[in-house]
Amino acid sequence: MYWQEIRSTGLKTLLTKSSIGLICDFDGTLSPIVQDRERAQLAPGNRELLRQLQKHLRLVALVSGRAVADLSARVGLPGLIYIGNHGLERLVDGQIVCPPEVAAYRSAIKAVLNAIHLEKQMTLEDKNVTFAIHYRQAADHEAIQTTYSPLLQSLADEHGLHFSQGRRVFELRPPLEINKGTALASLVTQYGLDGLVFIGDDITDADAMRTARQLREQQTCYSVNLAVESEEMPAILHDYADAFAAGTSDVTAFLAWFLDALSAS
Numbered sequence: 181m182y183w184q185e186i187r188s189t190g191l192k193t194l195l196t197k198s199s200i201g202l203i204c205d206f207d208g209t210l211s212p213i214v215q216d217r218e219r220a221q222l223a224p225g226n227r228e229l230l231r232q233l234q235k236h237l238r239l240v241a242l243v244s245g246r247a248v249a250d251l252s253a254r255v256g257l258p259g260l261i262y263i264g265n266h267g268l269e270r271l272v273d274g275q276i277v278c279p280p281e282v283a284a285y286r287s288a289i290k291a292v293l294n295a296i297h298l299e300k301q302m303t304l305e306d307k308n309v310t311f312a313i314h315y316r317q318a319a320d321h322e323a324i325q326t327t328y329s330p331l332l333q334s335l336a337d338e339h340g341l342h343f344s345q346g347r348r349v350f351e352l353r354p355p356l357e358i359n360k361g362t363a364l365a366s367l368v369t370q371y372g373l374d375g376l377v378f379i380g381d382d383i384t385d386a387d388a389m390r391t392a393r394q395l396r397e398q399q400t401c402y403s404v405n406l407a408v409e410s411e412e413m414p415a416i417l418h419d420y421a422d423a424f425a426a427g428t429s430d431v432t433a434f435l436a437w438f439l440d441a442l443s444a445s
């Protein structure tokens with residue numbers, strides 16, 4: 181089911197709420213996936229839509245796997261809440277805030293970085309308290325997975341880190357119960373949200389969607405989860421999405437509709 185089909189049901193209920201938030205992933209959600217992730221940028225129209233939506237919403241937050249400094253520089257809108265590293269760091273008054281138990285894992289991250297050797301067309305993203313290895317540009321994605329997935333899993337085990345995989349990316353991070361779901365829950369509490377839309381496209385977004393679903397079931401906050409459809413979309417998002425957007429351009433269409441609907445209500 182696409183989001184257009186829940187305009188008169190779930191989204192209509194959401195619009196009756198008084199303190200609504202929008203929480204979005206960045207890559208593959210607000211920004212089309214590109215071969216070179218350094219070139220990723222907001223899809224046309226999204227910056228202005230986010231700017232306008234801020235006027236009608238209690239909260240507009242971006243929650244990404246990118247380092248928070250990278251994320252905020254790419255979006256460049258003041259007033260938005262930026263959370264990076266899948267919830268591990270946050271930008272507060274221009275300062276990067278990271279819990280001390282997260283920073284303690286920097287030496288383990290460095291040890292693994294020193295132990296791995298990457299093939300051509302694999303790129304390393306050192307995000308300080310986590311790191312990611314991207315292989316979208318490699319010719320044979322399956323061969324990379326077959327070789328590197330067990331290797332990184334064993335290095336993660338050896339150094340007490342958590343290993344995970346996303347869309348053409350491997351990630352290692354501290355084994356802490358901090359993720360996009362805990363980030364979403366803390367935003368709901370901090371901003372007193374009684375309604376929220378979450379939009380995401382990848383495996384770590386499932387944590388946020390699961391939490392959003394729980395908050396709705398507990399009648400704490402009425403949530404609507406939108407998953408961005410793609411060939412690479414992990415199956416788990418089917419379990420938690422209330423509706424789908426047909427790619428990033430349809431996310432832009434949703435934001436435009438949402439702005440109109442909020443302006444009219």
Ligand SMILES: [Mg+2]
Pocket residue numbers: 205206207208209380381382
């Ligand atoms: Mg994404």
